[in-house]
Amino acid sequence: NAGVTQTPKFRILKIGQSMTLQCTQDMNHNYMYWYRQDPGMGLKLIYYSVGAGITDKGEVPNGYNVSRSTTEDFPLRLELAAPSQTSVYFCASSPDTGELFFGEGSRLTVL
């Protein structure tokens, strides 16, 4: 089992560019999440999904979009990147126990 796989691990964007962070899990978990973590800060929930076709906003959804067409995949789309979106992004999945299994993170810099 690979667990939760995120790509890319590092990316530099220019202001106004768009990109998609990919997230795939092979544990057949229904719940998936996207968090961002700024330096010295905790995790802020961006979006989450309780199953294929169902997504909902978290604490900081502005500037992001998600989709969940399959159980395995939960991509995060950044439209019109801004410096405030410079952060480390974590994707996670859960079997509905509160235990989140995290990917290794994607470090994004917007210049």
Next chain:
Amino acid sequence: QKEVEQNSGPLSVPEGAIASLNCTYSDRVSQSFFWYRQYSGKSPELIMSIYSNGDKEDGRFTAQLNKASQYVSLLIRDSQPSDSATYLCAITSWPGFQKLVFGTGTRLLVSP
């Protein structure tokens, strides 16, 4: 008021001592409570969960929950340098596990 509050630290303890990490929360309907450990540059990993008042022990770790006072704590006995990490408190804001809200974390430093 933040939903989940933690002292950012660092909390410094000598090797072999007990480290006590605290977390308070504002939502009285919070149901489930978790402690995650995050090493520098790594992703968080679950170390403890607790759902009812009282203590829950797992090896060197003890989680304590007091819903009336709205706090949850983590005790680490016989602290080791390898315990040096940031400890994140997380809660679910309403029944179920759909939405986990994290605190900012407490950095723990265990000196040899």
